[in-house]
Amino acid sequence: MATIFHIRKVRTRVHDSCEAFLCFPHRHDPSPDAHWPLREQPNVPRLPLAPYPPLPPADARSRAPEFYGFVAWTSTYLLFGFYLLWALLPDEYIHALGVSWYPNREWAVLLPAYSIVVVLLTYFTYFALALAGTPAFSDISTITDAKALLPPRGAPNPYRAHARPNALPEMYDIPIGMVNRVVYGARERAA
DSSP: OOOEEEEEEEEOSSOTTOEEEEEEEEOSOOSGGGGOGGGTOTTOTTSTTSOSSOOOOGGGSOSHHHHHHHHHHHHHHHHHHHHHHHHHSOHHHHHHTTOOOOOOTTHHHHHHHHHHHHHHHHHHHHHHHHHHHSOOTTSGGGTOOTTOOOOOTTSOOGGGGGGSTTOOOOOOOOOHHHHHHHHHOOOOOOO
């Protein structure tokens, strides 16, 4: 049977006087399920409970990311615990644990401080690179580039082709002079 779309009026719960128009596909079938062919197609993107695109079967998916995530989470907490023990425990307790050499405690403060400075310098560096790569206002690359598609010189004005009914004109970039005339109006000439 052919599927067609029809417009069905549905009243909203919030405002009884408001009507929303929704398109539902249906078949020419008098049964109650005829208006809901989405039940037959569980992977239709409009159905909110179905994943789209469908997930692969469970046995085809690898469980490796779960194990990697667990190892990363556990090792992060262990390393942070060792960092706190190294930074806060007195020397006698550390030697009692059997550790004879460890870095100087000033690094417990210097490493986080250096990390913060590196993050701030990274932001500053990217901002400076963006400013250095920006062309000057007088540079022609702020107006056009080599990929611009302008109409050929001497050809009839292609921008007027939009005014014809049923026209499908070619696409061109709009020159900056035309944009300025439309936005700011014609330039008055000094007499």
